[in-house]
Amino acid sequence: MNNLFSKIDEKQILVSDGAWGTELIKMGxxxxxxxxxxxxxxxxxxxxxxxxxxxxxxxxxxxxxxGASKIKLEQFNLSDKTYSINVxxxxxxxxxxxxxxxxxxxxxxxxxxxxxxxxxEELRESFLLQLKGLIDGGVDAILFETFxxxxxxxIGIEVARDLNDxxxxxxITFNKNSEREFFTLMGNSVQQVYSFLIEMGVGLAGVNCxxxxxxxxxxxxxxxxxxxxxxxxxQPNAGLPEMISDQLIYSETPEKISPxxxxxxxxxxxxxxxxxGTTKKHIKLIRDLVDKKIKSFNLQ
Amino acid sequence: xxxxxxxxxxxxxxxxxxSQSKIPADMTGKDGVEELLDKLLQINIPPKTIIESxxxxxxxxxxxxxxxxKIFIPNVLFSAKxxxxxxxxxxxxxLFDQLQFKGKVILATVKGDLHNIGKNLVRLILEGxxxxxxxxxxxxxxxxxxxxxxxxxxxxIGLSALLTTTMINMKSIIExxxxxxxxxxxxxxxxxxxxxxxxxxxxxxxxxDPAGFLDYLNKNLN
Numbered sequence: 001m002n003n004l005f006s007k008i009d010e011k012q013i014l015v016s017d018g019a020w021g022t023e024l025i026k027m028g029x030x031x032x033x034x035x036x037x038x039x040x041x042x043x044x045x046x047x048x049x050x051x052x053x054x055x056x057x058x059x060x061x062x063x064x065x066x067g068a069s070k071i072k073l074e075q076f077n078l079s080d081k082t083y084s085i086n087v088x089x090x091x092x093x094x095x096x097x098x099x100x101x102x103x104x105x106x107x108x109x110x111x112x113x114x115x116x117x118x119x120x121e122e123l124r125e126s127f128l129l130q131l132k133g134l135i136d137g138g139v140d141a142i143l144f145e146t147f148x149x150x151x152x153x154x155i156g157i158e159v160a161r162d163l164n165d166x167x168x169x170x171x172i173t174f175n176k177n178s179e180r181e182f183f184t185l186m187g188n189s190v191q192q193v194y195s196f197l198i199e200m201g202v203g204l205a206g207v208n209c210x211x212x213x214x215x216x217x218x219x220x221x222x223x224x225x226x227x228x229x230x231x232x233x234x235q236p237n238a239g240l241p242e243m244i245s246d247q248l249i250y251s252e253t254p255e256k257i258s259p260x261x262x263x264x265x266x267x268x269x270x271x272x273x274x275x276x277g278t279t280k281k282h283i284k285l286i287r288d289l290v291d292k293k294i295k296s297f298n299l300q
Numbered sequence: 301x302x303x304x305x306x307x308x309x310x311x312x313x314x315x316x317x318x319s320q321s322k323i324p325a326d327m328t329g330k331d332g333v334e335e336l337l338d339k340l341l342q343i344n345i346p347p348k349t350i351i352e353s354x355x356x357x358x359x360x361x362x363x364x365x366x367x368x369x370k371i372f373i374p375n376v377l378f379s380a381k382x383x384x385x386x387x388x389x390x391x392x393x394x395l396f397d398q399l400q401f402k403g404k405v406i407l408a409t410v411k412g413d414l415h416n417i418g419k420n421l422v423r424l425i426l427e428g429x430x431x432x433x434x435x436x437x438x439x440x441x442x443x444x445x446x447x448x449x450x451x452x453x454x455x456x457i458g459l460s461a462l463l464t465t466t467m468i469n470m471k472s473i474i475e476x477x478x479x480x481x482x483x484x485x486x487x488x489x490x491x492x493x494x495x496x497x498x499x500x501x502x503x504x505x506x507x508x509d510p511a512g513f514l515d516y517l518n519k520n521l522n
Contacts, residue, residue: 021463112417248467277464
């Protein structure tokens with residue numbers, strides 16, 4: 001059995017990592033440059049972020065490759081480095097993870113098929129280079145995250161399937177409308193998104209980013225009740241950032257999220273971590289709560 | 301006539317270009333923007349009336365429904381396409397100098413950020429509702445905005461950012477504008493941005509959607 005699924009069978013709940021982008025900023029990353037180039041130019045910094053999450057208790061960490069599709073790298077004139085950037089991203093997390101797991105992060109390209117901004121072939125090529133790099137660099141799974149366009153995601157999944165039988169995790173970002181219903185940017189409902197993923201044979205899926213831990217409870221409940229067969233991943237951001245004396249501060253600090261994390265665990269999520277603004281302190285806290293939860297399973 | 305104008309507004313809202321177009325599916329075979337414009341012009345309805353009571357009404361509904369999360373990016377794009385198509389047809393009929401724009405607005409995605417989806421949606425909604433947009437594109441620094449303010453008689457500035465790594469640049473842009481003596485209202489928007497953040501960086505206005513910005517402009521600067 002693949003590493004990821006055997007680990008899930010063994011531990012039932014896996015703790016993933018927190019934010020990468022906001023950690024890069026703390027290390028002096030300047031907006032306007034390419035975060036993924038740091039894999040090649042500042043590997044020690046990237047390694048230290050990966051390791052900080054492993055040290056905080058992550059069972060599975062991602063890679064610094066969210067924007068490392070060929071199409072996104074083109075904006076920095078780095079498309080010829082797509083493969084090498086992804087290989088290095090995977091290797092750095094792999095090295096930090098040791099016997100823990102690594103999921104290769106893949107984000108959307110930001111271009112829309114439906115507007116004709118990009119062709120299916122271009123998208124395919126863009127994902128192919130990135131996924132090949134991540135797989136060759138040693139990831140245990142591919143994490144498609146922050147996706148909102150099912151047409152684009154479908155191509156990503158197909159490319160991964162064509163490469164090999166690596167496990168695929170799909171994480172979608174939803175917004176709430178005035179009637180408090182959840183939709184993607186493209187207008188797909190929870191029902192449509194997860195039916196589509198199940199039809200594509202994806203058994204591990206969830207949500208990320210959004211509007212914090214407390215806000216994610218409602219959507220996880222909804223997915224769980226409609227699709228009980230799905231294994232769920234949840235990686236919320238730490239609320240929306242505020243600016244306090246020149247610093248970006250996220251409202252959902254580690255001290256505040258405990259009740260929400262407990263409720264998410266109660267709902268039966270399989271992988272739990274964080275998105276923008278979450279830190280190793282968030283992960284440490286989640287680790288403790290997950291351990292408590294696993295202990296309660298074992299006592300039953 | 302009122303009936304035709306209402307139908308035209310619905311066609312803009314739904315992105316129905318002509319009777320042959322397949323969008324939206326539930327209007328297949330029915331009149332689209334092309335046929336309705338033809339009928340309206342034949343009975344000598346002035347283009348100004350067509351624009352104000354038909355096209356703009358349709359786009360206003362698009363803005364409101366997008367704000368409420370009832371329609372989504374694809375719908376806005378289809379509507380904008382129908383609106384632009386209608387304007388192209390009307391351009392042949394009369395001089396656009398007769399059209400009174402509400403004013404000019406400068407839009408920019410801030411320095412370091414290459415995302416244009418949000419900004420483009422704002423542009424579509426503002427233009428569809430009678431504002432003239434000066435679009436400076438993505439990765440725009442203070443200097444470029446200051447230059448444009450000096451060259452034009454813009455009434456407001458809209459800044460966009462998608463990333464938590466770039467939203468911080470909104471602060472320095474607003475500071476630079478104020479230090480240069482530019483007092484034009486600055487509105488901000490984008491996924492990670494909030495009302496609180498807007499207040500903290502001294503932006504004049506925040507809206508989570510294009511319709512909010514449109515309302516602000518219509519109320520305060522029209």
